[in-house]
Amino acid sequence: MLKVKISILFIVIATISCAVKKDKGSLNNNYALVIHGGAGNIVKKNFTQAKENEYRTTLNEALSKGIEKLKQGESAVKVVELVIKQLENSPLFNAGKGSVYSNNGKQMMDASIMDGKDLSCGSVAGVTNIKNPISAARVVKDETPHVFLYGEECQDFCVKYGIELEDASYFKTSRSWKQYQRALKKDNLLLDHDQGSINEYNESKKYGTVGCVVLDKQGNIAAGTSTGGLTNKKHGRIGDSPVIGAGTYADNASCAVSCTGVGEFFIRGTVARDISAQMEFGKKKLDEAGKLSMEKLEKLGGKGGFIAIDKNGNYTMMYNTKGMYRGYANSKGEITVSLF
Ligand code: ASP
Numbered sequence: 001m002l003k004v005k006i007s008i009l010f011i012v013i014a015t016i017s018c019a020v021k022k023d024k025g026s027l028n029n030n031y032a033l034v035i036h037g038g039a040g041n042i043v044k045k046n047f048t049q050a051k052e053n054e055y056r057t058t059l060n061e062a063l064s065k066g067i068e069k070l071k072q073g074e075s076a077v078k079v080v081e082l083v084i085k086q087l088e089n090s091p092l093f094n095a096g097k098g099s100v101y102s103n104n105g106k107q108m109m110d111a112s113i114m115d116g117k118d119l120s121c122g123s124v125a126g127v128t129n130i131k132n133p134i135s136a137a138r139v140v141k142d143e144t145p146h147v148f149l150y151g152e153e154c155q156d157f158c159v160k161y162g163i164e165l166e167d168a169s170y171f172k173t174s175r176s177w178k179q180y181q182r183a184l185k186k187d188n189l190l191l192d193h194d195q196g197s198i199n200e201y202n203e204s205k206k207y208g209t210v211g212c213v214v215l216d217k218q219g220n221i222a223a224g225t226s227t228g229g230l231t232n233k234k235h236g237r238i239g240d241s242p243v244i245g246a247g248t249y250a251d252n253a254s255c256a257v258s259c260t261g262v263g264e265f266f267i268r269g270t271v272a273r274d275i276s277a278q279m280e281f282g283k284k285k286l287d288e289a290g291k292l293s294m295e296k297l298e299k300l301g302g303k304g305g306f307i308a309i310d311k312n313g314n315y316t317m318m319y320n321t322k323g324m325y326r327g328y329a330n331s332k333g334e335i336t337v338s339l340f
Contacts, residue, residue, distance in 0.1 A: 019298070019320055020291070020294050020298070020318060020319070020320045021318070021319055021320075022287075022290070022316055022317060022318040022319070023316070023317045023326070023328075023336075023338065024286075024287050024314070024315065024316040024317070024318075030215075030217055030219075030313075030331050031067075031070040031071070031214075031215055031216055031217045031313075031330070031331045032070075032214070032215050032309065032313050032315065032328065032329065032330040032331065033063065033066045033067060033070065033079060033083065033212060033213065033214040033215070033309075033328065033329055033330075034212070034213050034214075034307040034308075034309055034315050034317060034326070034327070034328040035059060035062055035063060035066075035083060035087070035210070035211065035212045035307065035326065035327050035328070036209075036210065036211045036212075036258065036260055036305065036306075036307045036317065036324055036325060036326045037055070037058075037059060037087060037092070037093050037208065037209075037210050037324075037325030037326070038093065038094060038208035038209050038210070038260050038324070038325055039260050039261060039303075039304050039305035039319040039321040039323065039324035039325075040303075040321045040322070040323065040324075041321065041322050041323070042321070042322055042323025042324065042325065042339050042340060043322050043323060043340060044339075044340050047339075052339065054092065055092060055325060055339060056337050056339070058087070058090050058092055059325060059326075059327045059337045060327070060335065060337050061086065062083050062086045062087055062212075062327075063083075063327050063328070063329040063335050063337070064329070064335065065082065065083065065086060066079050066082060066083040066212070066214070066329065067329040067330070067331075067335070069082060070214070070216055070217065070331070071331070073216075073217055073218075074216065075216050075218065075220065075222075076115070076116070076117075076214040076215060076216035076218075076220045076221055076222035076256075077113065077114075077115040077117075077138075077214075077220075077222040079212075079214045079216065079222070080113055080134075080212045080213070080214050080222045080223060080224040081113060081134050081135060081138050081224065083212045083214075084111075084113075084132075084134040084210055084211070084212050084224050084225075084226050085132045085134055085135060087210040087212075087226070088131075088132050088133065088134060088210065088226055089131075089132070091173045091175075092208075093208045093209070093210050093325075094176070094208030094209055094210075094227055094228045094229075095109070095111075095133070095208070095209060095210045095226040095227050095228060096109065096131060096132055096133065096171070096226065097131075097170060097171055097173065098171070098173045098175065098176055098208070098228070099171050099176060099227070099228025099229075100176045100179060100180065100208075100228040100229060100230065100231040100233075101176060101177070101179070101180035101183075101228075101231055101232065102229070102232070102233050102234070102235050102237070103184075103232045103233065103234055103235055104235040105180070106128050106168070106235070107128060107168070107171045107172070107176070107228055108125075108126045108127070108128055108228070108229065108233075108235070109124075109126075109127050109128070109130065109133045109226070109227065109228050109229070110123070110124065110125040110126070110127075110133065110226070110227055110229060110238060110239055110241045110242035111123065111124055111133035111134045111136065111137045111224070111225065111226035111227070111241065111242055112124075112137050112224065112225055112241060112242040112243070112244055112247065112248040113134060113137045113138050113141055113222070113223070113224040113248070114141075114222060114223050114224070114244060114248055114249060114250040114256070115141070115220070115222050115250060116220055116221040116222055116223070116250035116251050116252040116253075116255075116256050116311075117220040117221075117222075117252055119250075119251060120141050120142075121141055121147055121244050121248075121250075122137045122138060122139065122140030122141025122142070122144070122146075122147060122148075122149075123137050123140060123147060123148045123149070123242035123243070123244060123248075124136045124137050124140060124148075124149050124150070124154050124158075124242060125148070125149075125150045125151075125238045125242045126150050126151045126154075126236065126238065127151070127154060127155055128152075128155075128168065129155055129165040129166055129167070129168070130155055130158060130163055130164070130165060130166075131163075131164040131165065131166045131170070132163070132164065133226050134224055134226045135158075135163055136149075136154065136155075136158040136163050137224070137226075137242070139157075139158050139161045139163055140154075140158075143161055144157075147244065148242065148244075150238075176228070176231070179231045180231055180232060183231050183232035184232065208227075208228075209225060209226065209227035209241055209247075209260040210225070210226050210227070211223070211224065211225040211226070211247075211248075211258025211259070211260060211306075211307060212224050212258060212307075213250070213255075213256040213257065213258055213307050213308060213309045213315075214256065214309070215256075215309050215310075215311060215313055219252070219311055220252060220311075221250055221251075221252055221255065221256040221309055221310065221311055222250050222256055223248050223249060223250040223256035223257055223258045223272075224248060224258060225241040225242075225247045225248045225258045225259065225260075226241065227239060227241040227247075227260075229241070229263070230262070230263070238263075239263025239264070239266075239267075240259060240261075240263035240264075240266035240267045240271075241259075241263065243263075243267055244272075244273075245270050245272055245273035246259070246263070246266045246267040246269075246270055246271060246272060246273070247259045247260075247263065247266055247271075247272060248272055249272035249273045249275070249276050251276055251280070252311055253279075253280060254275075254276040254277075254279035254280045254289075254310065255275060255276055255279055255286055255289070255308045255309060255310040256308065256309050256310075257271075257272040257275050257276065257306055257307070257308040258272070258306060258307055258308075259271050259272055259304060259305070259306040260304050260305055260306070260324070261297075261302055261303055261304015261305060261321075262302060262303060262304060265297060265300050265301065265302025265303075265304070266297070266302065266304065268300055268302075269293070269296050269297050269300050269302065271293050271296075271297055271302075271306065272306070274292075274293040274296060275289045275290055275293045275306070275308055276289075278292050278293060279310070285314070286308060286309075286310045286314045286315070286316055287314070287316050289308075290306070290308055290316045290318045291318070293306075294306075294318055294320060297320070298320055303320055303321055304319065304320070304321065305317070305318055305319025305320065305321060305324045305326075306318060306319075307326065313330070315328060317338075322340070323339055323340045324339075325339055326338055326339075
């Protein structure tokens with residue numbers, strides 16, 4: 001009987017510890033970046049080799065471009081913008097081109113960026129024609145006394161600072177359009193690439209938001225996140241990605257974080273700031289802080305993941321879904337991309 005109990009206990013412990021997966025490390029060098037392209041049911045059997053290669057190549061190119069700029073001495077916050085721009089321009093992800101559709105048949109995008117050096121930050125939400133929402137977020141950060149701008153008026157403002165607009169047709173991909181059509185038929189709320197609804201979450205879901213965290217040569221860190229949100233989301237719904245402290249946070253004194261998953265849970269758990277606060281007030285190391293915040297997210301019922309880096313180059317890429325598009329690159333020339 002005792003043996004049976006011990007085995008059951010072992011199985012329970014094993015199941016719990018398997019639920020959260022992570023890659024972590026100490027880069028121990030003077031500059032580095034980490035990226036994500038969303039989390040979810042990303043399993044090898046769902047990919048053709050060609051599709052897998054396409055994701056790997058796109059993530060690799062974004063990392064290479066970022067590390068090259070860091071080598072030249074570019075600031076963390078500029079590299080965040082540059083790398084996310086590149087991912088927004090790819091139709092593979094739910095950000096910029098390829099964003100999912102809201103229930104009004106429009107692609108409404110959200111983004112945010114934060115500089116850990118001085119806690120300056122900027123966000124945009126509900127933009128429909130901005131080619132690179134992350135650049136609009138940077139304009140809000142640098143050119144206004146505000147943190148958060150919304151909708152059409154925000155677009156008109158950003159154009160004055162050289163932000164490019166595109167017609168609705170530019171953002172459309174057959175993937176996101178089909179998802180929207182499926183969701184309309186079922187009157188459902190879908191997550192990027194997926195078949196189910198937010199109310200009946202299961203492991204078939206995955207999220208295609210993009211994010212980047214960077215440590216530069218000067219020792220500063222920064223973070224950014226960009227998304228089209230959730231398919232068939234209510235017109236006007238704003239997720240965690242543009243909410244500073246929920247989907248994005250950066251502070252040189254702790255860490256830089258970018259999240260992905262069902263935004264409502266990340267807002268309730270203020271996940272990005274939570275990780276940072278565990279370090280600031282709880283004196284936790286980055287990995288331990290991430291683990292505690294992941295536990296909190298799980299208690300809320302949230303699924304997804306996050307990437308984070310601190311000023312010493314420690315990084316973590318943590319998720320409680322089957323996979324997360326992710327990668328890192330550093331000044332030693334190491335570059336890694338993982339999906340599963
Ligand atoms: N976090 C995003 C949102 O809720 C979705 C995602 O990460 O894919 O808007």
